[in-house]
Amino acid sequence: MSISGKAYIGGIYEHPTRNAVDKSLPQLHAEVAKGALDDAGLSHREVDGYFCAGDAPGLGGLSMIDYLGIQPKHIDSTETGGSSYVIHVAHAAEAIAAGKCHVALVTLAGRPRAEGGQMRGMAARPDLFPEQNFEAPYGGVVLNLYAMCAMRHMHEFGTTSEQLAWIKVAASHHAQYNPHAMLQNVVTVQEVLNSPVVADPLHRLDCCVISDGGGAVVVVSPEIAKELKRPRVKILGTGEFSKNQMGGKVDLTYTGARISGPIAFAEAGVKPADIKYASIYDSFTITVLMTLEDLGFCEKGAGGEFVADGNLISGVGKLPFNTDGGGLCNNHPGNRGGMTKVIEAVRQLRGEAHPRVQVQNCDVALAHGTGGSLGTRHGSATLIMERE
Amino acid sequence: MAERKITAPAINPETKPFWDAAAKGQLLIKKCLACGELHYYPRTICPFCHSDRTEWQTASGKGSIYSFSIMRRAAEPFAIAYVTLEEGPKVLTNIVDCAFEDIKIGKPVKLVWKQSEGGPAVPMFTLA
Ligand SMILES: [Zn+2]
Numbered sequence: 481m482s483i484s485g486k487a488y489i490g491g492i493y494e495h496p497t498r499n500a501v502d503k504s505l506p507q508l509h510a511e512v513a514k515g516a517l518d519d520a521g522l523s524h525r526e527v528d529g530y531f532c533a534g535d536a537p538g539l540g541g542l543s544m545i546d547y548l549g550i551q552p553k554h555i556d557s558t559e560t561g562g563s564s565y566v567i568h569v570a571h572a573a574e575a576i577a578a579g580k581c582h583v584a585l586v587t588l589a590g591r592p593r594a595e596g597g598q599m600r601g602m603a604a605r606p607d608l609f610p611e612q613n614f615e616a617p618y619g620g621v622v623l624n625l626y627a628m629c630a631m632r633h634m635h636e637f638g639t640t641s642e643q644l645a646w647i648k649v650a651a652s653h654h655a656q657y658n659p660h661a662m663l664q665n666v667v668t669v670q671e672v673l674n675s676p677v678v679a680d681p682l683h684r685l686d687c688c689v690i691s692d693g694g695g696a697v698v699v700v701s702p703e704i705a706k707e708l709k710r711p712r713v714k715i716l717g718t719g720e721f722s723k724n725q726m727g728g729k730v731d732l733t734y735t736g737a738r739i740s741g742p743i744a745f746a747e748a749g750v751k752p753a754d755i756k757y758a759s760i761y762d763s764f765t766i767t768v769l770m771t772l773e774d775l776g777f778c779e780k781g782a783g784g785e786f787v788a789d790g791n792l793i794s795g796v797g798k799l800p801f802n803t804d805g806g807g808l809c810n811n812h813p814g815n816r817g818g819m820t821k822v823i824e825a826v827r828q829l830r831g832e833a834h835p836r837v838q839v840q841n842c843d844v845a846l847a848h849g850t851g852g853s854l855g856t857r858h859g860s861a862t863l864i865m866e867r868e
Numbered sequence: 869m870a871e872r873k874i875t876a877p878a879i880n881p882e883t884k885p886f887w888d889a890a891a892k893g894q895l896l897i898k899k900c901l902a903c904g905e906l907h908y909y910p911r912t913i914c915p916f917c918h919s920d921r922t923e924w925q926t927a928s929g930k931g932s933i934y935s936f937s938i939m940r941r942a943a944e945p946f947a948i949a950y951v952t953l954e955e956g957p958k959v960l961t962n963i964v965d966c967a968f969e970d971i972k973i974g975k976p977v978k979l980v981w982k983q984s985e986g987g988p989a990v991p992m993f994t995l996a
Contacts, residue, residue: 607878613886614909616875617990618962619939624948627937635935635973678941727907727915728897728957730950732935856960 482717484747487573488705489713489865490583491520491698492823494804496660498811500591500692505537506547508589508694513548516696521708522583529554529581529699531572533564535590535814544587554581560722560859561851562761562816564588565697567861569822570718572699582701589694590814615856622763623687625855627679630766632732634681636781639769641681643784645672647765648685648808650792655805657834662689663809686765688807688817695819697826711830712868716844717748724857735767736860737774737848744862745776750844752776755864757828757839758799759821759847762806767850768792772799775848775862794837803828803837818849822863829867843867872944876987882912885924887988895927895979895991897957908957929979930954931993938968947971951993965994 493515500508509532517524530552532541540557554575558567565588572584606612633639649669655661667685675684705712721739745751752775760768769783777799778786791797804810804824807817825847827833844866852858879887889896898910902919914922936949947963949971963971964982976996981989 613877624937628935632935730958
């Protein structure tokens with residue numbers, strides 16, 4: 481069964497905070513839930529599906545359902561790190577298509593800054609992770625694991641630091657128009673290259689920001705979408721995959737988007753050339769470059785050329801990306817960027833992005849999430865949507 | 869330069885043979901008797917064919933660098949790497965006892981052991 485056209489994005493909300501010292505974590509979830517329901521013009525009483533991931537405090541959503549005072553008949557707490565929320569939108573569409581719910585609420589919130597950089601979530605017993613004995617001794621963290629992907633990509637394909645820098649430059653061009661963005665200054669390729677190397681070959685400005693905040697999405701059935709007063713954004717296709725070390729046959733040159741992308745494009749009945757705007761998970765510049773290759777926007781190995789010379793800048797290049805400034809410049813709430821990828825894609829389809837970055841005639845858009853680590857194991861999720 | 873503190877493995881019944889061999893300086897990988905594939909990190913059930921007929925095999929300790937990164941932001945910078953073992957599987961590890969600028973993709977490496985904090989010595993590699 482295809483879910484194409486069987487669910488719509490009813491409401492979206494991105495929390496404006498970037499430093500939530502004065503708010504609790506459940507409070508942030510409630511504020512984004514209220515924001516997205518208000519945007520849709522729906523009440524929390526109409527929510528009959530709830531989706532959350534490891535950032536939600538409590539037991540897989542049970543605590544949040546209680547706290548929010550909602551009574552969902554469909555609950556899903558799929559956890560794939562930062563890509564969870566892209567998968568949640570897909571699973572919500574599936575549940576709606578199957579008649580299990582009609583108004584599905586997805587929430588994300590986090591306050592890593594307020595908590596002094598501490599990561600929270602489901603990793604309560606890292607000593608029980610299956611890979612712990614063979615990875616924990618070696619000091620692998622998100623930064624140096626992604627850096628190894630960049631190192632190998634450079635080795636195999638001749639990708640350069642200058643090309644990676646263009647991704648940050650493009651994000652910064654967009655962030656200058658976002659008053660909530662953490663980094664609002666336009667940067668140059670040279671400024672990225674001049675920032676300190678934090679894990680070879682990645683510079684500090686190849687990395688995303690660390691921020692508090694959150695976001696929510698409301699996914700609704702076609703019948704409910706017709707009653708809402710917002711522009712209608714239809715879900716065309718979705719795909720997901722989890723790539724890992726494959727028992728030791730490690731290949732750091734590609735991502736799970738190689739699998740999730742074609743599944744989503746096939747279901748949507750569109751091609752990469754049909755995508756007018758793309759939200760691409762940007763934990764690091766290399767994440768964007770590899771994902772664009774794997775989604776088929778260019779050949780494998782040609783990502784460096786594709787992203788250079790402003791090709792990702794709205795109004796300048798062929799593929800406008802992350803027009804809110806993305807994780808690289810705007811925010812990365814709770815160290816999880818999938819939610820904001822969906823939200824900005826919906827803004828673009830509604831024509832509600834900032835006028836300086838709004839893509840003209842934006843009828844088909846893509847949002848892609850990457851959670852976990854490209855260097856070990858990660859969850860990829862692709863979502864394609866259409867303005868109706 | 870101060871040495872980075874190495875997190876100890878939390879040894880469990882499935883991994884104990886690996887660490888018993890490690891105490892004798894042997895790096896073990898797993899071989900599947902059903903499909904013939906070698907795998908790492910080691911499991912009881914083969915991740916390729918799901919046979920439970922897997923046995924430990926001692927690796928030569930020779931390999932080459934598949935990729936690496938110098939973690940410069942750490943208090944004590946260190947080199948993380950994937951090493952392609954002579955036998956085939958790639959292992960996540962550290963490259964130690966050499967200058968960072970000498971570490972390159974493709975360079976041959978050999979096994980060394982480094983003491984973890986409150987645990988056993990763990991397998992790492994140095995330039996051969
Ligand atoms: Zn097997």
